[in-house]
Amino acid sequence: MTIVAMGLNHKMASVEIREQTSFTSQEKEDALNIIDDHNQVLEGVILATCNRTEIYVISSNREAGTEFILELLSQFSTLNQKDLSKYLYAYFNLDAVTHLYKVASGLDSMILGEEQILGQIKSAFELAKEQSTIDTILHHLFTEALKVGKRARNETSINENAASVSYAAVELANKIFGSLDEKRILILGTGEMSKLTLKNLVDHGVEDVLVANRTFSKAKDLADDFNGKAIRWKEIEEQLNQIDIVISSTGAPHYIIRYDMIEKILPNRGHKPLFFIDIAVPRDIEPEIHDLSKVYAYNIDDLKSVVEANLKERKKAVKFVNEIIKKEVTAFDKWQNSRNAVPIIKSLRKQAEEIRQEELDRAFTKLDDIDEEEKNVIKSLTHKIVNKLLHNPTVQVKEFANIENNQVYLEAVNKLFDLDSREDE
Known part of the structure; x- marks a missing residue:
């Protein structure tokens, strides 16, 4: 059996191409039904996100697996x-296996280390x-992939510190x-970056949202998305006194928020901080505002600098994440190899048990005068002898399974104990 992983991601294809290979929820179910019906594919998982579409299957061989996945992807594209x-x-x-572990660890993501x-892997699973x-195989693989992803984030700094402008703002x-x-x-303007920053702030506890835009209907649409309130553009100045955070992303050619405007409202705010996130180019917020007491103003370059510094820290963790992945891939390999030993160990134990029973039956026919308790003592004795005799061969078979060209060694065990011929009896 062969594990085949095949697909495309943000590195290989533009968003226009990725859109043409995406799966709806219903399409995922339909595709999984096709996997279930295919005679050369035993297992399958579909991992489809905005940045990747990947299909993992257990197939009879490489060619059958790749041909099937290509056909399946084209069918839904x-x-x-x-x-x-x-x-x-x-x-x-x-x-x-290595690829999936890297995906789970965030090493293959558009934003390094994202969680x-x-x-998404858990949902696909x-x-x-x-x-x-x-x-069995994909169940074990995806269970381990989730563990690897958690290990990477718990044991390294791969997801520490903000790695996007919106997260840097948060x-x-x-x-x-x-x-x-x-x-x-307070949101000024309704650009995409404002929306994303607002979403991340709301995800982190912000509940009270006001939106202002020169086109009031756009302000209302964005406010409705976050259970907020739209205000008229002329109301901005009077609302600033009650605001904690301002996100600004308009197309204005001049400053919307000026130094004198903020200086005037500060005495009424006590010691409450006021935080500005200026994502506009040209800037909406006069930068000198940052010099006022308890006022913090950051523009998009400030946030990008934070992101770049944080990404450098994350990149330092890549080496340690790869070490985790390498060890876990080795562990998966051993687990998979050990499965090759299971049928031999079962046959060996079955053979020994059959011999034990035959000899017990023969012995008991000659020992008419022993009671049930004495029979149980003899049964227990023979059982212990068999277990002790099989212990070392069992351990050795498991070790053989993890040796290169292990089929040669496993076949030798088969011949040594004549397991194949006994199965035919």
């Missing part, structure tokens, strides 16, 4: 097989279990306020 194959990568056996992929397309806000619970946030 607008691309034909020839065009699709230009963007695909394929991994087999331990290379496939969201772990939940759970769906495959629900659809009954997963068995990190700075947390440092300033300690907690984002009960903080009031």
Whole structure:
């Protein structure tokens, strides 16, 4: 049996291509049903996110596995097989294991060390279990991949510190306020970066959201997305006194928030901090505001500098994550090899038990005058003798399974104990 992992990601294909190979929830179920019905594919899992679409199968051989996945992907894509194959990568056996472990650890993500992929792997795993397309090998592989991902994040700094502009803003806000619970946030403009930063702030405890935009309907749409309130553009100045965090991303050619505006409201704020995140180019917020007491203003370059510094720290952890992955791949290899020894060990023990029973029956026919208690003593004795005799051969068979060219050694055990011929009897 061969483990085959095949797919495409943000490194191999643009978002336009990835959109054409994405799976809806229903399509994932339909594709898993096709996997379940295929006679040369024994197991399958579909991992589909915005940045990757990957299919993992246990197949009779490499060729059958890759042909099946290519056909399956093209079936649920607008691309034909020839065009699709230009963007695909394929991994087999331990290379496939290594790839999945890297994905789970965040080493293969667009943002190094991001955590969201772990939940996505778990969801793919759970769906495959629900659809009954997963068995021993992929069950073990995906269980271990989730453990590897957790180990990478718990034992290294691969996911520490913000690694995106929006997360950098959240990190700075947390440092300033300690907690984002009960903080009031004002959004100026409704650009994509503002939306993403707002989402991350809300995910970290912000509940009170105001949105202002020159087009009021756009402000209302964004406010509704976060259970917030839209305000008119002319209301900005009067609202600033009650605001804790301002995110600004407009297309204005001049400063919207000026030094004199903020200086005027500070006496009424007591010692409450005021935090500005200026994501606009050109800038919306006069930078000198940062010089005011308890006022913090960061523009997009400031946030990018934080991200770059944090990514350097994350990159230092890559070496340690790879060490974890290397050890865990070796452990998976040993587990998989040990499975080759299981049928031999079962046959060996079955043979020994049959011989033990035959000899016990023969002995008991000659010992008519012994009672049940004495018979049990003899049964226990023979059982212990067999177990002790088989202990070392069992251990050795397991070790043979992890030797290169192990089939030669395992076949030797088969012949030594004549297991094949006894199975035929």
